[in-house]
Structures are given as structure tokens and as C-alpha cells.
Amino acid sequence: MNAKQIDQYFKDYREQHLEELKAFLRIPSVSSLSEHKDDVRKGAEWLKTSMQEAGLENAEIFETDGHPVVYADWLHAEGKPNVLVYGHYDVQPVDPLNLWETPPFDPHVRDNKLYARGASDDKGQTFMHVKAVEALLKLNGELPVNIKFIVEGEEEIGSPNLPKYVEQNLEQLKADLIVISDTGMQGPGRPAVCYGLRGLAGIQIDVKGPKGDLHSGLYGGAVQNPLHAIVEILQSFRDKEGVIQVEGFYDDVLEVSDKERAEFAALEFDLEQEKKDLGITEDFGEKGYSFIERTWIRPTLEINGITGGFSGEGIKTVLPAEASSKITCRLVPNQDPDDIVAKLRAHVEAHKPAGVTVNISEFDKGQPFLTPYDHPAIQAAGRSYERVYNVKTAFTRMGGSVPIVAVFDQVMGLPVVLMGFGLSSENFHAPNEHFHLENFDKGLRVISDYLFEAAKL
Numbered sequence: 001m002n003a004k005q006i007d008q009y010f011k012d013y014r015e016q017h018l019e020e021l022k023a024f025l026r027i028p029s030v031s032s033l034s035e036h037k038d039d040v041r042k043g044a045e046w047l048k049t050s051m052q053e054a055g056l057e058n059a060e061i062f063e064t065d066g067h068p069v070v071y072a073d074w075l076h077a078e079g080k081p082n083v084l085v086y087g088h089y090d091v092q093p094v095d096p097l098n099l100w101e102t103p104p105f106d107p108h109v110r111d112n113k114l115y116a117r118g119a120s121d122d123k124g125q126t127f128m129h130v131k132a133v134e135a136l137l138k139l140n141g142e143l144p145v146n147i148k149f150i151v152e153g154e155e156e157i158g159s160p161n162l163p164k165y166v167e168q169n170l171e172q173l174k175a176d177l178i179v180i181s182d183t184g185m186q187g188p189g190r191p192a193v194c195y196g197l198r199g200l201a202g203i204q205i206d207v208k209g210p211k212g213d214l215h216s217g218l219y220g221g222a223v224q225n226p227l228h229a230i231v232e233i234l235q236s237f238r239d240k241e242g243v244i245q246v247e248g249f250y251d252d253v254l255e256v257s258d259k260e261r262a263e264f265a266a267l268e269f270d271l272e273q274e275k276k277d278l279g280i281t282e283d284f285g286e287k288g289y290s291f292i293e294r295t296w297i298r299p300t301l302e303i304n305g306i307t308g309g310f311s312g313e314g315i316k317t318v319l320p321a322e323a324s325s326k327i328t329c330r331l332v333p334n335q336d337p338d339d340i341v342a343k344l345r346a347h348v349e350a351h352k353p354a355g356v357t358v359n360i361s362e363f364d365k366g367q368p369f370l371t372p373y374d375h376p377a378i379q380a381a382g383r384s385y386e387r388v389y390n391v392k393t394a395f396t397r398m399g400g401s402v403p404i405v406a407v408f409d410q411v412m413g414l415p416v417v418l419m420g421f422g423l424s425s426e427n428f429h430a431p432n433e434h435f436h437l438e439n440f441d442k443g444l445r446v447i448s449d450y451l452f453e454a455a456k457l
Helices: 003-012 014-025 034-054 123-140 162-168 226-235 258-265 271-278 291-296 337-351 376-389 403-412 437-455
Strands: 057-062 069-074 082-088 108-110 113-115 146-152 177-180 192-197 199-208 302-308 322-331 357-366 394-398 416-419 434-436
Touching: 003 014, 003 123, 003 437, 014 034, 014 113, 014 123, 014 437, 034 057, 034 069, 034 123, 034 146, 082 123, 113 437, 123 146, 123 437, 146 162, 162 403, 177 403, 177 437, 192 376, 199 226, 199 337, 199 403, 226 302, 226 322, 226 337, 258 291, 291 394, 322 337, 337 357, 357 403, 376 416, 376 437, 403 416, 416 437, 434 437
Parallel strands: 082 146, 082 177, 177 416, 192 394
Antiparallel strands: 057 069, 069 146, 108 113, 113 434, 192 416, 199 322, 199 357, 302 322
């Protein structure tokens, strides 16, 4: 079997594969909404059946305290590496629905792009791995490696139950490397292997003042206003250049080598085009760091929302009883989410104004992740991309967080290869999510090639 045979197979079965993917995308497996609980299970059942039809064995749905995990394997390549493929079959909510050009769970192809919720994140990319396995089994009767799949239904809500499943099933999941396609490329026709992700720590700050809303004319100037109080707290977090003022926040940050920063500079990132695409006139952030360094290797603290008082039409002269804000920090290697939350608590306590009470609650947490970009498994992925796309592969970090990746890294101690095929323009998590079918077509060939590369590791 050679690359031409694989290429012809995917050409012959392209329309069938797209129809199968559309069937998968029609299932509204929104993990965050309780009314879609049965739909999430339908997504798991559909995936299990698809895996079995592809020739994978031991396909099974495992229950968790939330949505189920789907597992399958093929383990007949004696003496060859074990590759564990991770993905997720749950999707984000679709609001606001009125902004979708076509219904989010009614897949449509326009301009060689497949539009549907989950098309890029992550049903489409997970589906590609199943079809690559199917192709090699049909063409050759066997795989060059042993392969295991673990596909969850809770990634979009922070994977609350997967770490427990992983820890309880280490023998079942035993592998030599982990492959994940839930990240993006550098741009159209520009493949990238991601070797680092930022971590996450989030809090909510609730500020309470009087027992109820007050008339601002009768009490303004004599009673502390919770909205003013929370603004004062929020303003204290950063200086005008975005440098975080929380004591000890940067203490454990792992500095990046000059060599790695030189690799970033060689990526030919177009700042002016990025600003144009984002609709901004100036970039912002710490002096001495480039745009991509600020988003890849530096920690952040961002206000995600503020609530309180009256925001309806017209005016209501009220002094609100309470105000709230949500904060998230993106963390870099060596920073610990629990430590950062403790420092945030101390900062808020030190900067809260008189006349209000403040409560802090914690939410999403995730450890940062980093695999050396010169690791053989990472470099092998780059070779597979280059053979299909005929351009040099970029080795990148990503500013976002995939918390389960750090769990795999820490609990299993394995290299994690992030082979993404999405583009930043594909509106994942937003209306009109889509997947460029050029990358669907080429991605199937890259994944197939990588299984042969992995066999040599």
C-alpha cells in the first residue's frame, strides 16, 4: 500500500464520508444544557457504531458522573507503538441562533466549507481519525501501529469527569504517545503542530453593599456603591500596559529561551493583517513581547464580564445593592492554578474598598502544558504534514487551554501531539461554525501518513 492508493481511497469515498459526518453533526450534543442530555448520549452511541463499522474493536460506552466516554481499539500490531487518540463529541451551545445563516444542526456545504455546530470543534476532526483507521484497515487489512480511542462528551464544560476516568483506567489507556486534533493551523495551507498550551484559572468576584437597591439621590455619596467598588478592585489588577499587579503573579513563570523566541519570529506573523482581521487599530500588552508571544508564552488576567445595577433602556437612578465580575487568567508553564487563585484572593482582600463585603468563588482550572518541540513524536507529525501540504510545518504554542491535555501529560507521562486542522476563522464557539473541506481532505491523508511515521518511533 502506498500514498497513491490512500489518496484514491479518500477520493472514491469522499461523498460517503461527508454524508456520514453530516449525520454526526445533526446530533445536537450540547453538553452544557440539560435539555440535550439525551442528545449527548445519542452522539456517543453514533460514534461507537461508527468506530465498529470502521473496524475498531472493543468499542464501548463508559458511564461517568456526567456524560459518557466512548472507547475503542485495534491492538494487533505486535511490537509496534500504542497510539492513543483523544477527541470530544460534545459541542457548544448555538446562541445567538438568529446569526446562523443555516440551522446549526442542519449541515450545509458552501464554498467548499461544511457549516454546522461541531464541524471544526471537534466532531469533524475526531471523525477524520476514525476514517483514517477505516481506510488503512480496508486497504491493508491491518494498521502499522496499535491504536486506542478515548472520546469524551464533556470537553466543552471543562472535562470534569475525564481525569477520574483516566486515573481509574490507566492500564486500558496505556500508550506510547497521545494524538489530539482539536487545535488549529497557522493559516490556510500552513500546517502547524502545537506543543504548548496555556493553563487556566477563573474566579467570580461578588461585591455586596446595602441590603437592597437604594435611591441614588437620597443615598448617593453617603453609601458605598458596589459597582464603584468592583471597578476599583478590577482596576487594581493591571497597569496601563497590561502588566499584572497581583503580588507574586509572575514568580513561577518559565522563561522561554532565545532559540525558541527566534523560532517564533521566523513564523512570519503578519501583525498588520491580524489587526485588520480583528478590526482593531493597535495591539496591546507587555512591552518587549511580540503579539504571538503575548498570546502564547505570557500569562494573562482578563475581565470577562461585569454585572450589576440597571442596564435597560433609559435611566434608573439607583445605587445597586450588589455587583459581580468574572475573571480568567491564562497561565504558562510552572504556574499552578491553585496558587494563582490564592494570590488573586489575597489581592482582592488587600484592595477591596470600605463599606462592602466581597466573596470569591472559583471555577474553571487547568494546568499549562508543554512538550519539547524537538521531541521525535512532534517532529514526525511535522514530516507528515509536509508530505501532504508541501510546505514547511510550523511548530507553535497556543494561547488557549485544553485542560485534559495537562492531565494526560501529568498522569500518564506521555508526549502529546496536537495535530490540528482547523482555522482560526472557522467560528468555533460562535454562529456559523464551519470546517474548510480542503483541510478535511488533506487531514485524512496526514493522519494516515502519521500512523506510519509513528510506527518508526
